[in-house]
Amino acid sequence: MRPVRGKASPTAAWEIERPARATALPGVDMAGFRIRGDSSVQLRAIPHPAVTVAVEFGDRPLDIDGAAGPIRSDSLVAGLSFSVFQIHAEAIECVQIRLSPLVAYPVLGLPLGELGASVIALDDLWGRDTPRLRERLHHARTWPERFALVDTELLTRLHAGRVTDPEVAWAWHQIVASHGRARVSDLAARAGWSRQRMWSRFGSQLGLTPKRAGMLVRFDQAVHRLVQGHAPAQVAAECGYADQSHLHHDVRAFTGAPPTAAASEPWLAADAAAWPAQGGSA
Incomplete structure:
Protein backbone atom coordinates (compact mmCIF):
# COMPACT_ATOMS: atom_id res chain seq x y z
CA MET A 1 0.00 0.00 0.00
CA ARG A 2 1.22 3.47 -0.80
CA PRO A 3 0.25 6.56 1.18
CA VAL A 4 -2.12 8.86 -0.68
CA ARG A 5 -1.21 12.44 0.03
CA GLY A 6 -3.39 15.50 -0.17
CA LYS A 7 -3.53 18.92 1.43
CA ALA A 8 -5.70 19.17 4.51
CA SER A 9 -4.49 22.71 5.28
CA PRO A 10 -1.40 24.83 4.57
CA THR A 11 0.28 23.25 7.61
CA ALA A 12 -0.76 19.60 7.41
CA ALA A 13 -0.43 16.76 4.88
CA TRP A 14 -2.71 13.73 4.87
CA GLU A 15 -1.38 10.20 4.54
CA ILE A 16 -4.20 7.78 3.80
CA GLU A 17 -3.91 4.00 3.87
CA ARG A 18 -6.41 1.42 2.62
CA PRO A 19 -6.73 -2.27 3.53
CA ALA A 20 -5.47 -4.59 0.81
CA ARG A 21 -8.70 -6.61 0.98
CA ALA A 22 -12.27 -6.24 2.18
CA THR A 23 -12.99 -6.61 5.87
CA ALA A 24 -14.36 -9.88 7.22
CA LEU A 25 -17.61 -8.26 8.32
CA PRO A 26 -20.00 -7.11 5.55
CA GLY A 27 -21.10 -3.51 5.82
CA VAL A 28 -17.76 -2.35 7.27
CA ASP A 29 -15.04 -0.28 5.63
CA MET A 30 -12.00 1.36 7.16
CA ALA A 31 -9.07 3.61 6.33
CA GLY A 32 -5.95 4.74 8.14
CA PHE A 33 -5.13 8.43 8.51
CA ARG A 34 -1.95 10.16 9.54
CA ILE A 35 -2.01 13.95 9.52
CA ARG A 36 1.29 15.57 10.37
CA GLY A 37 1.89 19.18 11.29
CA ASP A 38 3.59 21.41 13.79
CA SER A 39 0.45 23.45 14.46
CA SER A 40 -3.09 22.49 15.35
CA VAL A 41 -5.14 20.68 12.73
CA GLN A 42 -8.78 21.73 12.52
CA LEU A 43 -11.27 19.68 10.54
CA ARG A 44 -15.02 19.87 10.10
CA ALA A 45 -16.67 16.44 10.14
CA ILE A 46 -19.44 16.32 7.52
CA PRO A 47 -22.50 14.01 7.83
CA HIS A 48 -22.34 10.80 5.82
CA PRO A 49 -24.74 7.84 5.37
CA ALA A 50 -22.70 5.55 7.61
CA VAL A 51 -21.92 5.40 11.30
CA THR A 52 -18.45 6.88 11.88
CA VAL A 53 -16.04 5.40 14.42
CA ALA A 54 -12.54 6.83 14.81
CA VAL A 55 -9.82 5.37 17.06
CA GLU A 56 -6.77 7.60 17.56
CA PHE A 57 -3.63 5.66 18.53
CA GLY A 58 -1.06 8.45 18.70
CA ASP A 59 -0.25 10.27 21.90
CA ARG A 60 -2.52 13.30 21.41
CA PRO A 61 -6.25 13.11 22.10
CA LEU A 62 -8.86 14.76 19.91
CA ASP A 63 -10.74 17.87 20.98
CA ILE A 64 -14.24 17.64 19.55
CA ASP A 65 -16.72 20.49 19.48
CA GLY A 66 -20.12 18.90 18.93
CA ALA A 67 -23.70 20.05 19.29
CA ALA A 68 -23.84 18.56 22.80
CA GLY A 69 -20.69 20.35 23.93
CA PRO A 70 -16.93 19.75 23.85
CA ILE A 71 -15.40 16.28 24.17
CA ARG A 72 -11.76 15.41 24.72
CA SER A 73 -11.17 11.81 23.77
CA ASP A 74 -8.96 9.37 21.90
CA SER A 75 -11.95 7.93 20.07
CA LEU A 76 -15.39 8.88 18.84
CA VAL A 77 -18.66 7.49 17.54
CA ALA A 78 -21.05 9.53 15.40
CA GLY A 79 -24.39 8.20 14.17
CA LEU A 80 -26.24 8.98 10.96
CA SER A 81 -27.92 12.12 12.22
CA PHE A 82 -24.97 14.06 13.64
CA SER A 83 -24.51 17.70 12.74
CA VAL A 84 -21.21 19.15 11.54
CA PHE A 85 -18.64 19.13 14.33
CA GLN A 86 -15.09 20.41 14.68
CA ILE A 87 -12.07 18.22 15.41
CA HIS A 88 -8.91 19.86 16.78
CA ALA A 89 -5.58 18.09 17.21
CA GLU A 90 -1.88 18.83 16.85
CA ALA A 91 -1.45 15.66 14.78
CA ILE A 92 -3.64 12.66 14.08
CA GLU A 93 -2.91 8.95 13.74
CA CYS A 94 -6.12 7.00 13.60
CA VAL A 95 -8.18 4.27 12.03
CA GLN A 96 -11.54 5.51 10.84
CA ILE A 97 -14.30 2.95 10.44
CA ARG A 98 -17.51 3.35 8.48
CA LEU A 99 -20.29 1.05 9.62
CA SER A 100 -23.44 0.45 7.67
CA PRO A 101 -26.29 1.37 10.05
CA LEU A 102 -27.52 -2.21 9.62
CA VAL A 103 -24.38 -3.61 11.25
CA ALA A 104 -23.73 -0.75 13.67
CA TYR A 105 -26.31 -1.92 16.21
CA PRO A 106 -24.85 -5.43 16.71
CA VAL A 107 -21.27 -4.11 16.66
CA LEU A 108 -21.73 -1.11 18.94
CA GLY A 109 -24.37 -2.71 21.15
CA LEU A 110 -26.54 0.39 21.00
CA PRO A 111 -29.64 1.13 18.90
CA LEU A 112 -28.83 4.14 16.75
CA GLY A 113 -32.03 5.78 17.92
CA GLU A 114 -30.43 6.05 21.37
CA LEU A 115 -27.28 7.57 19.90
CA GLY A 116 -29.35 10.14 18.02
CA ALA A 117 -27.42 13.20 16.85
CA SER A 118 -24.77 12.82 19.56
CA VAL A 119 -21.05 12.41 19.07
CA ILE A 120 -19.70 10.33 21.96
CA ALA A 121 -16.45 8.75 23.08
CA LEU A 122 -16.10 5.11 22.07
CA ASP A 123 -15.08 4.42 25.68
CA ASP A 124 -18.71 5.11 26.66
CA LEU A 125 -19.78 2.04 24.68
CA TRP A 126 -16.79 -0.31 24.87
CA GLY A 127 -15.33 0.69 28.24
CA ARG A 128 -11.81 -0.56 28.93
CA ASP A 129 -11.67 -2.39 25.62
CA THR A 130 -11.14 0.94 23.86
CA PRO A 131 -7.79 1.85 25.50
CA ARG A 132 -6.68 -1.76 25.03
CA LEU A 133 -7.41 -1.51 21.31
CA ARG A 134 -5.63 1.85 21.12
CA GLU A 135 -2.55 0.37 22.77
CA ARG A 136 -2.46 -2.54 20.32
CA LEU A 137 -2.83 -0.16 17.38
CA HIS A 138 -0.05 2.03 18.75
CA HIS A 139 2.38 -0.89 19.03
CA ALA A 140 1.47 -2.43 15.66
CA ARG A 141 4.23 -1.80 13.14
CA THR A 142 2.22 -1.75 9.91
CA TRP A 143 -1.17 -0.62 8.68
CA PRO A 144 -2.18 -4.18 7.66
CA GLU A 145 -1.60 -5.22 11.29
CA ARG A 146 -3.79 -2.36 12.50
CA PHE A 147 -6.59 -3.15 10.09
CA ALA A 148 -6.49 -6.79 11.16
CA LEU A 149 -6.71 -5.78 14.82
CA VAL A 150 -9.78 -3.62 14.15
CA ASP A 151 -11.37 -6.38 12.05
CA THR A 152 -10.93 -8.87 14.89
CA GLU A 153 -12.32 -6.43 17.45
CA LEU A 154 -15.46 -5.77 15.40
CA LEU A 155 -16.11 -9.47 14.83
CA THR A 156 -15.76 -10.28 18.52
CA ARG A 157 -18.18 -7.51 19.45
CA LEU A 158 -21.12 -8.78 17.45
CA HIS A 159 -24.08 -9.06 19.82
CA ALA A 160 -26.25 -12.06 19.07
CA GLY A 161 -29.94 -11.25 18.70
CA ARG A 162 -29.40 -7.54 18.11
CA VAL A 163 -30.48 -7.25 14.51
CA THR A 164 -32.37 -4.73 12.43
CA ASP A 165 -35.89 -5.61 11.34
Whole structure:
Protein backbone atom coordinates (compact mmCIF):
# COMPACT_ATOMS: atom_id res chain seq x y z
CA MET A 1 0.00 0.00 0.00
CA ARG A 2 1.22 3.47 -0.80
CA PRO A 3 0.25 6.56 1.18
CA VAL A 4 -2.12 8.86 -0.68
CA ARG A 5 -1.21 12.44 0.03
CA GLY A 6 -3.39 15.50 -0.17
CA LYS A 7 -3.53 18.92 1.43
CA ALA A 8 -5.70 19.17 4.51
CA SER A 9 -4.49 22.71 5.28
CA PRO A 10 -1.40 24.83 4.57
CA THR A 11 0.28 23.25 7.61
CA ALA A 12 -0.76 19.60 7.41
CA ALA A 13 -0.43 16.76 4.88
CA TRP A 14 -2.71 13.73 4.87
CA GLU A 15 -1.38 10.20 4.54
CA ILE A 16 -4.20 7.78 3.80
CA GLU A 17 -3.91 4.00 3.87
CA ARG A 18 -6.41 1.42 2.62
CA PRO A 19 -6.73 -2.27 3.53
CA ALA A 20 -5.47 -4.59 0.81
CA ARG A 21 -8.70 -6.61 0.98
CA ALA A 22 -12.27 -6.24 2.18
CA THR A 23 -12.99 -6.61 5.87
CA ALA A 24 -14.36 -9.88 7.22
CA LEU A 25 -17.61 -8.26 8.32
CA PRO A 26 -20.00 -7.11 5.55
CA GLY A 27 -21.10 -3.51 5.82
CA VAL A 28 -17.76 -2.35 7.27
CA ASP A 29 -15.04 -0.28 5.63
CA MET A 30 -12.00 1.36 7.16
CA ALA A 31 -9.07 3.61 6.33
CA GLY A 32 -5.95 4.74 8.14
CA PHE A 33 -5.13 8.43 8.51
CA ARG A 34 -1.95 10.16 9.54
CA ILE A 35 -2.01 13.95 9.52
CA ARG A 36 1.29 15.57 10.37
CA GLY A 37 1.89 19.18 11.29
CA ASP A 38 3.59 21.41 13.79
CA SER A 39 0.45 23.45 14.46
CA SER A 40 -3.09 22.49 15.35
CA VAL A 41 -5.14 20.68 12.73
CA GLN A 42 -8.78 21.73 12.52
CA LEU A 43 -11.27 19.68 10.54
CA ARG A 44 -15.02 19.87 10.10
CA ALA A 45 -16.67 16.44 10.14
CA ILE A 46 -19.44 16.32 7.52
CA PRO A 47 -22.50 14.01 7.83
CA HIS A 48 -22.34 10.80 5.82
CA PRO A 49 -24.74 7.84 5.37
CA ALA A 50 -22.70 5.55 7.61
CA VAL A 51 -21.92 5.40 11.30
CA THR A 52 -18.45 6.88 11.88
CA VAL A 53 -16.04 5.40 14.42
CA ALA A 54 -12.54 6.83 14.81
CA VAL A 55 -9.82 5.37 17.06
CA GLU A 56 -6.77 7.60 17.56
CA PHE A 57 -3.63 5.66 18.53
CA GLY A 58 -1.06 8.45 18.70
CA ASP A 59 -0.25 10.27 21.90
CA ARG A 60 -2.52 13.30 21.41
CA PRO A 61 -6.25 13.11 22.10
CA LEU A 62 -8.86 14.76 19.91
CA ASP A 63 -10.74 17.87 20.98
CA ILE A 64 -14.24 17.64 19.55
CA ASP A 65 -16.72 20.49 19.48
CA GLY A 66 -20.12 18.90 18.93
CA ALA A 67 -23.70 20.05 19.29
CA ALA A 68 -23.84 18.56 22.80
CA GLY A 69 -20.69 20.35 23.93
CA PRO A 70 -16.93 19.75 23.85
CA ILE A 71 -15.40 16.28 24.17
CA ARG A 72 -11.76 15.41 24.72
CA SER A 73 -11.17 11.81 23.77
CA ASP A 74 -8.96 9.37 21.90
CA SER A 75 -11.95 7.93 20.07
CA LEU A 76 -15.39 8.88 18.84
CA VAL A 77 -18.66 7.49 17.54
CA ALA A 78 -21.05 9.53 15.40
CA GLY A 79 -24.39 8.20 14.17
CA LEU A 80 -26.24 8.98 10.96
CA SER A 81 -27.92 12.12 12.22
CA PHE A 82 -24.97 14.06 13.64
CA SER A 83 -24.51 17.70 12.74
CA VAL A 84 -21.21 19.15 11.54
CA PHE A 85 -18.64 19.13 14.33
CA GLN A 86 -15.09 20.41 14.68
CA ILE A 87 -12.07 18.22 15.41
CA HIS A 88 -8.91 19.86 16.78
CA ALA A 89 -5.58 18.09 17.21
CA GLU A 90 -1.88 18.83 16.85
CA ALA A 91 -1.45 15.66 14.78
CA ILE A 92 -3.64 12.66 14.08
CA GLU A 93 -2.91 8.95 13.74
CA CYS A 94 -6.12 7.00 13.60
CA VAL A 95 -8.18 4.27 12.03
CA GLN A 96 -11.54 5.51 10.84
CA ILE A 97 -14.30 2.95 10.44
CA ARG A 98 -17.51 3.35 8.48
CA LEU A 99 -20.29 1.05 9.62
CA SER A 100 -23.44 0.45 7.67
CA PRO A 101 -26.29 1.37 10.05
CA LEU A 102 -27.52 -2.21 9.62
CA VAL A 103 -24.38 -3.61 11.25
CA ALA A 104 -23.73 -0.75 13.67
CA TYR A 105 -26.31 -1.92 16.21
CA PRO A 106 -24.85 -5.43 16.71
CA VAL A 107 -21.27 -4.11 16.66
CA LEU A 108 -21.73 -1.11 18.94
CA GLY A 109 -24.37 -2.71 21.15
CA LEU A 110 -26.54 0.39 21.00
CA PRO A 111 -29.64 1.13 18.90
CA LEU A 112 -28.83 4.14 16.75
CA GLY A 113 -32.03 5.78 17.92
CA GLU A 114 -30.43 6.05 21.37
CA LEU A 115 -27.28 7.57 19.90
CA GLY A 116 -29.35 10.14 18.02
CA ALA A 117 -27.42 13.20 16.85
CA SER A 118 -24.77 12.82 19.56
CA VAL A 119 -21.05 12.41 19.07
CA ILE A 120 -19.70 10.33 21.96
CA ALA A 121 -16.45 8.75 23.08
CA LEU A 122 -16.10 5.11 22.07
CA ASP A 123 -15.08 4.42 25.68
CA ASP A 124 -18.71 5.11 26.66
CA LEU A 125 -19.78 2.04 24.68
CA TRP A 126 -16.79 -0.31 24.87
CA GLY A 127 -15.33 0.69 28.24
CA ARG A 128 -11.81 -0.56 28.93
CA ASP A 129 -11.67 -2.39 25.62
CA THR A 130 -11.14 0.94 23.86
CA PRO A 131 -7.79 1.85 25.50
CA ARG A 132 -6.68 -1.76 25.03
CA LEU A 133 -7.41 -1.51 21.31
CA ARG A 134 -5.63 1.85 21.12
CA GLU A 135 -2.55 0.37 22.77
CA ARG A 136 -2.46 -2.54 20.32
CA LEU A 137 -2.83 -0.16 17.38
CA HIS A 138 -0.05 2.03 18.75
CA HIS A 139 2.38 -0.89 19.03
CA ALA A 140 1.47 -2.43 15.66
CA ARG A 141 4.23 -1.80 13.14
CA THR A 142 2.22 -1.75 9.91
CA TRP A 143 -1.17 -0.62 8.68
CA PRO A 144 -2.18 -4.18 7.66
CA GLU A 145 -1.60 -5.22 11.29
CA ARG A 146 -3.79 -2.36 12.50
CA PHE A 147 -6.59 -3.15 10.09
CA ALA A 148 -6.49 -6.79 11.16
CA LEU A 149 -6.71 -5.78 14.82
CA VAL A 150 -9.78 -3.62 14.15
CA ASP A 151 -11.37 -6.38 12.05
CA THR A 152 -10.93 -8.87 14.89
CA GLU A 153 -12.32 -6.43 17.45
CA LEU A 154 -15.46 -5.77 15.40
CA LEU A 155 -16.11 -9.47 14.83
CA THR A 156 -15.76 -10.28 18.52
CA ARG A 157 -18.18 -7.51 19.45
CA LEU A 158 -21.12 -8.78 17.45
CA HIS A 159 -24.08 -9.06 19.82
CA ALA A 160 -26.25 -12.06 19.07
CA GLY A 161 -29.94 -11.25 18.70
CA ARG A 162 -29.40 -7.54 18.11
CA VAL A 163 -30.48 -7.25 14.51
CA THR A 164 -32.37 -4.73 12.43
CA ASP A 165 -35.89 -5.61 11.34
CA PRO A 166 -35.79 -7.11 7.81
CA GLU A 167 -38.32 -4.48 6.68
CA VAL A 168 -36.11 -1.66 7.99
CA ALA A 169 -33.02 -3.19 6.39
CA TRP A 170 -34.86 -3.54 3.08
CA ALA A 171 -36.07 0.07 3.25
CA TRP A 172 -32.53 1.31 3.91
CA HIS A 173 -31.21 -0.64 0.91
CA GLN A 174 -33.96 0.84 -1.27
CA ILE A 175 -33.12 4.38 -0.13
CA VAL A 176 -29.43 3.87 -0.91
CA ALA A 177 -30.12 2.16 -4.26
CA SER A 178 -32.44 4.99 -5.32
CA HIS A 179 -29.86 7.63 -4.27
CA GLY A 180 -32.35 8.98 -1.75
CA ARG A 181 -35.31 9.30 -4.09
CA ALA A 182 -37.49 6.46 -2.76
CA ARG A 183 -40.85 7.59 -1.34
CA VAL A 184 -41.54 6.62 2.27
CA SER A 185 -45.19 5.77 1.55
CA ASP A 186 -44.14 3.43 -1.25
CA LEU A 187 -41.53 1.73 0.94
CA ALA A 188 -44.05 1.19 3.73
CA ALA A 189 -46.67 -0.21 1.35
CA ARG A 190 -44.22 -2.61 -0.30
CA ALA A 191 -42.99 -3.75 3.13
CA GLY A 192 -46.58 -4.37 4.28
CA TRP A 193 -46.34 -1.77 7.04
CA SER A 194 -48.21 1.42 7.71
CA ARG A 195 -46.32 4.64 7.07
CA GLN A 196 -46.37 5.36 10.80
CA ARG A 197 -44.89 1.98 11.69
CA MET A 198 -42.14 2.32 9.10
CA TRP A 199 -41.35 5.81 10.39
CA SER A 200 -41.22 4.63 14.02
CA ARG A 201 -39.21 1.41 13.57
CA PHE A 202 -36.79 2.96 11.09
CA GLY A 203 -36.14 5.89 13.41
CA SER A 204 -35.62 3.81 16.55
CA GLN A 205 -33.25 1.36 14.87
CA LEU A 206 -31.29 3.63 12.51
CA GLY A 207 -31.47 6.92 14.38
CA LEU A 208 -33.20 9.09 11.78
CA THR A 209 -36.46 9.13 9.85
CA PRO A 210 -36.75 7.55 6.38
CA LYS A 211 -37.22 11.01 4.90
CA ARG A 212 -34.07 12.32 6.57
CA ALA A 213 -32.21 9.19 5.43
CA GLY A 214 -33.22 9.93 1.85
CA MET A 215 -32.06 13.53 2.19
CA LEU A 216 -28.72 12.38 3.63
CA VAL A 217 -28.06 9.83 0.87
CA ARG A 218 -28.98 12.32 -1.86
CA PHE A 219 -26.86 15.05 -0.25
CA ASP A 220 -23.89 12.71 -0.04
CA GLN A 221 -24.08 11.94 -3.74
CA ALA A 222 -24.54 15.61 -4.64
CA VAL A 223 -21.79 17.05 -2.45
CA HIS A 224 -19.19 14.62 -3.79
CA ARG A 225 -20.08 15.66 -7.32
CA LEU A 226 -19.52 19.24 -6.25
CA VAL A 227 -16.13 18.21 -4.83
CA GLN A 228 -15.29 16.66 -8.22
CA GLY A 229 -15.89 20.05 -9.85
CA HIS A 230 -19.37 19.65 -11.34
CA ALA A 231 -21.47 22.81 -11.59
CA PRO A 232 -24.22 23.20 -8.97
CA ALA A 233 -26.94 23.48 -11.63
CA GLN A 234 -25.81 20.22 -13.22
CA VAL A 235 -25.58 18.47 -9.84
CA ALA A 236 -29.06 19.64 -8.86
CA ALA A 237 -30.55 18.25 -12.08
CA GLU A 238 -28.68 14.94 -11.96
CA CYS A 239 -29.33 14.25 -8.26
CA GLY A 240 -33.07 14.83 -8.34
CA TYR A 241 -33.34 18.25 -6.71
CA ALA A 242 -36.22 20.48 -7.72
CA ASP A 243 -33.79 23.24 -8.66
CA GLN A 244 -30.44 24.74 -7.70
CA SER A 245 -31.89 26.56 -4.70
CA HIS A 246 -33.17 23.22 -3.37
CA LEU A 247 -29.63 21.82 -3.63
CA HIS A 248 -28.26 24.94 -1.95
CA HIS A 249 -30.74 24.52 0.92
CA ASP A 250 -29.81 20.87 1.56
CA VAL A 251 -26.06 21.42 1.34
CA ARG A 252 -26.31 24.27 3.82
CA ALA A 253 -28.55 22.17 6.09
CA PHE A 254 -25.97 19.37 6.27
CA THR A 255 -22.74 21.39 6.18
CA GLY A 256 -23.65 24.88 7.38
CA ALA A 257 -22.02 26.26 4.23
CA PRO A 258 -23.04 27.03 0.63
CA PRO A 259 -22.14 24.53 -2.14
CA THR A 260 -19.02 26.42 -3.23
CA ALA A 261 -17.58 26.33 0.29
CA ALA A 262 -18.66 22.74 0.99
CA ALA A 263 -16.85 21.56 -2.15
CA SER A 264 -13.49 22.56 -0.63
CA GLU A 265 -13.95 20.81 2.74
CA PRO A 266 -10.86 18.60 3.42
CA TRP A 267 -13.08 15.96 5.09
CA LEU A 268 -14.92 15.52 1.77
CA ALA A 269 -11.94 16.02 -0.55
CA ALA A 270 -10.14 13.05 1.07
CA ASP A 271 -13.03 10.65 0.47
CA ALA A 272 -12.04 9.57 -3.05
CA ALA A 273 -8.73 8.26 -1.70
CA ALA A 274 -10.04 6.99 1.64
CA TRP A 275 -13.20 5.26 0.42
CA PRO A 276 -12.71 4.35 -3.28
CA ALA A 277 -15.13 1.41 -3.15
CA GLN A 278 -17.87 3.92 -2.37
CA GLY A 279 -16.70 6.38 -5.01
CA GLY A 280 -16.46 8.97 -2.28
CA SER A 281 -20.11 8.55 -1.39
CA ALA A 282 -22.70 6.01 -0.21
